[in-house]
Amino acid sequence: MSSLLKLHTQKQLRKDLPEFAPGDRIKILTIIREGDKERRQPFEGDVIAIRRKGIASSFVLRKISYGVGIERIFPFNSPFISEIEVVRKGRVRRAKLYYLRKLSGKNARIAEKRID
Amino acid sequence: MALGIIGKKIGMTQLFDARGHLVPVTVIQAGPCPVIQKKTVDNDGYNAIQIGFGESGRKKSANKPYSGHFKAARVKPAATLQEIKVENIEEYEVGQNVKVDIFKPQDTVVVTGFTKGKGFAGVIKRHGFAGKDSGHGTHEAFRHGGSIGTRVPKRTLKGRRMPGRMGNKQFTVKNLQIMLVDKENNLLMVKGAVPGWKGGYLVIRKAQ
Numbered sequence: 001m002s003s004l005l006k007l008h009t010q011k012q013l014r015k016d017l018p019e020f021a022p023g024d025r026i027k028i029l030t031i032i033r034e035g036d037k038e039r040r041q042p043f044e045g046d047v048i049a050i051r052r053k054g055i056a057s058s059f060v061l062r063k064i065s066y067g068v069g070i071e072r073i074f075p076f077n078s079p080f081i082s083e084i085e086v087v088r089k090g091r092v093r094r095a096k097l098y099y100l101r102k103l104s105g106k107n108a109r110i111a112e113k114r115i116d
Numbered sequence: 117m118a119l120g121i122i123g124k125k126i127g128m129t130q131l132f133d134a135r136g137h138l139v140p141v142t143v144i145q146a147g148p149c150p151v152i153q154k155k156t157v158d159n160d161g162y163n164a165i166q167i168g169f170g171e172s173g174r175k176k177s178a179n180k181p182y183s184g185h186f187k188a189a190r191v192k193p194a195a196t197l198q199e200i201k202v203e204n205i206e207e208y209e210v211g212q213n214v215k216v217d218i219f220k221p222q223d224t225v226v227v228t229g230f231t232k233g234k235g236f237a238g239v240i241k242r243h244g245f246a247g248k249d250s251g252h253g254t255h256e257a258f259r260h261g262g263s264i265g266t267r268v269p270k271r272t273l274k275g276r277r278m279p280g281r282m283g284n285k286q287f288t289v290k291n292l293q294i295m296l297v298d299k300e301n302n303l304l305m306v307k308g309a310v311p312g313w314k315g316g317y318l319v320i321r322k323a324q
Binding site for chain 1: 126301
């Protein structure tokens with residue numbers, strides 16, 4: 001029964017995007033349609049949460065823009081995500097980094113993951 | 117063309133539409149439904165086809181009158197039967213199957229089914245009563261319905277909303293949009309929620 005449920009949503013899963021984890025900084029290009037025109041809008045930020053729910057999966061990007069914290073939620077499998085680039089891997093000890101919201105300045109940095 | 121089909125609710129999920137929006141959809145396994153009987157103006161006063169769906173229900177225990185009804189169509193006794201209006205009665209013969217291809221994406225449909233049974237429910241859940249304010253001296257009457265009448269007629273008027281059995285009643289949801297038609301697996305995907313439990317039978321009709 002559940003296989004019938006997943007039959008068509010599975011086709012819409014994005015398997016072409018690179019893997020990333022909480023703490024990573026990623027750059028994402030989203031396709032924006034304005035009338036007939038199509039353009040790509042970049043957004044770069046730290047992954048502070050990933051919500052894994054099959055087709056409805058999403059992730060939260062956080063960045064500090066002109067001293068103001070900005071968070072955006074992206075649907076993982078959206079056809080309007082053009083490209084994802086992992087800028088740097090972060091070393092974090094939890095899955096949800098909501099504690100970053102209370103921190104500012106140098107405290108709000110994420111250490112880079114060393115790959116030896 | 118038949119204007120409806122019988123189906124079974126599989127469950128709900130989400131799907132990206134053409135605009136890239138993630139929309140909630142209900143997956144329904146519908147048909148193929150064999151035509152069991154034709155109703156004609158000459159014989160019955162109106163045109164319709166009677167279609168069946170599902171095998172499991174009375175497969176073994178079907179009694180003679182019920183199983184005999186399916187003999188002419190040469191199909192196994194169906195779990196559920198439904199009369200469906202048709203555009204042209206000449207198009208269908210007894211034994212022929214009605215399939216999901218009567219629908220196409222963007223069609224508007226009306227879905228009828230039985231709601232989930234809620235058991236014996238109180239007035240707050242069943243009729244949307246407000247309940248009592250719990251912080252102002254109310255004692256043991258937070259979810260009561262209050263007075264059920266006045267002194268004058270000396271009886272409770274018919275239709276007074278009270279606690280009782282809730283749900284497991286026929287309910288119709290109108291104006292749902294077909295998102296996807298899968299002819300291979302006999303699946304329909306309808307935008308939004310439909311009445312009933314998973315595995316419950318539904319009638320999906322074209323919106324008139």
